[in-house]
Amino acid sequence: MTIPGPTQAPEWTGRPEEIKAVPVRHPGRWAAAAIVLVLIAMFVHSLLTNPRFEWGVIGSYFLSPRVLDGLEITILLTVVCMAIGIVLGVILAVMRLSANPLISGASWVYIWFFRGTPVLVQLLFWYNMAALYPQFSLGVPFGPSFVHGNANSLVTALTAAILGLGLNEGAYMAEIVRAGILSVEHGQVEAAQALGMTRALTMRRIILPQAMRVIIPPTGNETISMLKTSSLASVITVTELLYAVQLIYSVNFQTIPLLIVASLWYLIATSVLTVGQYYIERHYSRGSARELPPTPLQRLRKNLFTFHSGLPTPPAELPSGEQR
Amino acid sequence: MSTPLDDKSPMLGDGGTPMVLAESVCKNFARLEVLRGINLEVARGEVMCIIGPSGGGKSTLLRCINHLEKVDGGRLWVDGELVGYRQNGGKLYELRDREVCAKRAKIGMVFQRFNLFPHMTALQNVIEAPIRVKRVPRAEASELAVQLLERAGLKDKVHAYPNQLSGGQQQRVAIARALAMKPKLMLFDEPTSALDPELVGEVLDVMRDLARSGMTMVVVTHEMGFAREVGDTLVFMDQGVVVEMGPPRNVLSNPQHQRTQAFLSKVL
Numbered sequence: 001m002t003i004p005g006p007t008q009a010p011e012w013t014g015r016p017e018e019i020k021a022v023p024v025r026h027p028g029r030w031a032a033a034a035i036v037l038v039l040i041a042m043f044v045h046s047l048l049t050n051p052r053f054e055w056g057v058i059g060s061y062f063l064s065p066r067v068l069d070g071l072e073i074t075i076l077l078t079v080v081c082m083a084i085g086i087v088l089g090v091i092l093a094v095m096r097l098s099a100n101p102l103i104s105g106a107s108w109v110y111i112w113f114f115r116g117t118p119v120l121v122q123l124l125f126w127y128n129m130a131a132l133y134p135q136f137s138l139g140v141p142f143g144p145s146f147v148h149g150n151a152n153s154l155v156t157a158l159t160a161a162i163l164g165l166g167l168n169e170g171a172y173m174a175e176i177v178r179a180g181i182l183s184v185e186h187g188q189v190e191a192a193q194a195l196g197m198t199r200a201l202t203m204r205r206i207i208l209p210q211a212m213r214v215i216i217p218p219t220g221n222e223t224i225s226m227l228k229t230s231s232l233a234s235v236i237t238v239t240e241l242l243y244a245v246q247l248i249y250s251v252n253f254q255t256i257p258l259l260i261v262a263s264l265w266y267l268i269a270t271s272v273l274t275v276g277q278y279y280i281e282r283h284y285s286r287g288s289a290r291e292l293p294p295t296p297l298q299r300l301r302k303n304l305f306t307f308h309s310g311l312p313t314p315p316a317e318l319p320s321g322e323q324r
Numbered sequence: 325m326s327t328p329l330d331d332k333s334p335m336l337g338d339g340g341t342p343m344v345l346a347e348s349v350c351k352n353f354a355r356l357e358v359l360r361g362i363n364l365e366v367a368r369g370e371v372m373c374i375i376g377p378s379g380g381g382k383s384t385l386l387r388c389i390n391h392l393e394k395v396d397g398g399r400l401w402v403d404g405e406l407v408g409y410r411q412n413g414g415k416l417y418e419l420r421d422r423e424v425c426a427k428r429a430k431i432g433m434v435f436q437r438f439n440l441f442p443h444m445t446a447l448q449n450v451i452e453a454p455i456r457v458k459r460v461p462r463a464e465a466s467e468l469a470v471q472l473l474e475r476a477g478l479k480d481k482v483h484a485y486p487n488q489l490s491g492g493q494q495q496r497v498a499i500a501r502a503l504a505m506k507p508k509l510m511l512f513d514e515p516t517s518a519l520d521p522e523l524v525g526e527v528l529d530v531m532r533d534l535a536r537s538g539m540t541m542v543v544v545t546h547e548m549g550f551a552r553e554v555g556d557t558l559v560f561m562d563q564g565v566v567v568e569m570g571p572p573r574n575v576l577s578n579p580q581h582q583r584t585q586a587f588l589s590k591v592l
Contacts, residue, residue: 191439191498194390195453195505196429198421205456209443286443286485 057257061248062264070244071265077161077230077240078269082223084166089173094203096178107174114171120232123164127236129155161233161240169226176218180211212284220277224270241265341404343368343509343540344389350397351384358384360564361398366509366557371541373551373572376561377587382544385561386511389542390431391424402431403508429457432502436514438494440486446473446497447482450504458505465504472500476530492523496530503534510534512543548592552576560584 047053061067095107114122125132130151139145155163184207192202234243245258282295344366351359358381366372374382387393388400391408400407408424409416419427440449450469454460460468473482476496486494495515502510512531516524528550535541535554545551551558551572558572560581568575568584576592579585 185439187435187437187439188441190392191433191435191441193392193425194428194431194433194435195501196425196427196457197453198425201456205452206441210441284443 052256053260054254054257057254058260058264061245061254061258061261064248066244066248067241067261067265070239070241070262071269073158073239073244074227074230074241074265075269077158077165077233077238078223078227080162081165081169081230082226084162085169085173085222085226086219088167088170089175089177090208092170092174093177093181096174097181111171111174114168119164119168119229120235122168123161123232123236126155126160126164127157129160157233157236157238160236161230161238165226165230165233169222172222173219176215176222177211179218180213180215181207183214184210209284213281216277216281216284220273220280223277224273227269227273228266340368341401342366343370343403344542345401346385346398347400348398349385349388349395349400351381351388351393352396358564359388362561362564362566364559364566364569366540366542368540369538370556371535371543371554372557372559373555374542374544374559374561375546375548375551375587375591376559376567380561381564382561383513386433386513386542386544389509389511390428390433392433402427425457429453429505430508432505432507432510434495434498434502434510434512434515436517438486438491438498438518440494440498440501442486445483445485446478446489446500449486449497450501453501454504469500469504472503473497475533476500477526490523491519492526495519495527499527499530499534508540510539510541512541512545514544514546516545516547546591548576560587562587 092107092110095103096111098104098107133151136149136151136154137145138147188206188210189202192206197205230240231242233240234246237243239247241262245262249255249258342365344364346362346364348361348363349359350357350361360381362381362385364372374385376382384393388395389402389407394408405427406416407427408419410419410423411417440446441452444452447466447469450472451462451465454465454468455462470482473479476499478493478496478500481489481493481497484493486497489497499515515531516527519527524547528547531541531543531550532554543551543555555572557569558575559566560568560575560579560583562583568579568581575584576588579588
């Protein structure tokens with residue numbers, strides 16, 4: 001810790017004695033902590049003693065192939081749908097900022113529609129698309145077509161889920177990306193233009209990399225949300241994690257243990273994503289912070305240190321000058 | 325678009341077409357008239373300093389020269405080519421985005437707020453446009469960039485990010501970034517106005533060095549000392565018109581117009 005300004009002046013010889021004061025006691029905090037501790041103890045006690053948790057059943061199904069297959073589908077859905085969502089989001093965001101009213105209007109309508117209807121309804125729509133468009137064809141608009149297909153055979157449950165979740169995600173990502181683009185200072189665009197960079201190049205090399213800092217945290221949020229929302233695909237018979245355990249407990253009636261199995265896997269997956277998000281954020285904070293933020297390990301070490309030392313805040317951070 | 329004129333012009337030398345020629349240039353923002361008929365001429369190798377009260381249209385004129393702003397009336401030529409338009413017969417055609425970019429690539433610009441790319445190091449800032457716009461090989465671009473940064477006194481800051489640099493250092497990187505495109509004209513928009521007083525000198529030194537090397541420069545500034553010492557021409561602009569123009573010594577020590585006198589009495 002550095003000594004505050006005045007003590008560094010040349011004529012100042014001795015550093016004053018460090019203040020040793022009796023810290024303020026917080027009895028309320030201690031009481032609250034005690035209550036929390038009791039509640040935790042009660043919860044753990046019930047986890048261990050209530051036989052209906054069926055820890056044995058949980059253990060035997062935790063790594064069963066059917067559960068793991070379901071987990072795989074869940075991860076596949078999350079990755080593919082987020083990829084669709086991000087690409088679509090960037091396109092829609094750039095369209096939304098276009099000077100052409102038809103292009104920005106189209107983007108607005110897309111976002112309005114896909115954000116305005118429940119994703120569950122959208123999933124059911126895609127699943128039943130064959131009822132609306134039994135045949136589809138690829139060709140010249142209003143002209144001859146080259147490829148014909150049967151919607152029922154093309155739109156399987158999995159593709160319906162990917163379309164439903166991905167297209168819905170695109171609408172949300174569009175707003176996130178747009179916010180990121182708008183967060184970049186206009187001077188950046190001018191500097192790029194003055195160097196002769198085209199709009200597309202400016203967007204790709206100057207704006208989007210800076211927008212990433214704003215885009216990443218909510219995108220991490222969306223990915224975690226997607227991981228859990230993908231369980232809605234169980235409604236249209238996609239055997240992702242939730243539907244996989246549902247199929248098992250519909251036969252052996254071990255409902256609670258199997259739901260716990262699914263929950264544990266969801267928790268593990270979101271934890272992994274959280275860690276990943278942290279490091280991606282660190283990468284894109286290049287040049288924005290003087291030092292990179294501490295890794296969790298470094299922070300843990302620091303927190304432990306401050307806890308032990310018992311001093312709530314170092315004096316340098318107090319706005320003491322202004323309050324006097 | 326490279327025209328035959330473009331290739332010939334350097335050989336024409338000082339007697340050839342002026343680098344910048346403005347003929348009754350007008351610019352409005354909504355109902356506000358920012359430029360009201362600007363006439364001026366910048367010869368090759370000339371250093372023109374533009375002074376005047378804020379809101380007088382100095383920056384706007386500068387931004388019109390590299391088409392960051394569209395001219396509403398009059399004509400503006402850079403190096404013998406019309407800015408932003410192509411004249412064919414009696415008709416004017418707006419230039420396409422790509423053509424405008426190609427022209428801007430030959431004009432360097434330095435901004436008041438530096439506008440360095442914060443996610444890139446000093447070196448990356450300088451090599452970005454040569455590599456992406458002019459398609460210069462990376463090694464060649466880096467070599468030139470290091471030279472330019474060294475010339476600006478930033479030898480040990482090549483790999484620093486902008487936020488690790490002082491304002492003066494950032495502005496010197498910005499000048500190196502503009503020079504890396506090997507421009508034929510450099511525009512400076514109040515390059516020292518956002519700097520702490522003790523950092524102004526280091527930026528002016530780099531600009532002085534550049535002027536000595538024969539670069540054509542248009543400098544909007546409040547640094548009268550610099551204008552007097554380095555400038556070939558001094559222009560005083562107020563309310564969208566050129567009020568007075570001439571050799572800096574004459575304008576500064578013996579201003580003819582009342583508005584120039586009033587402005588200088590407050591600044592000097």
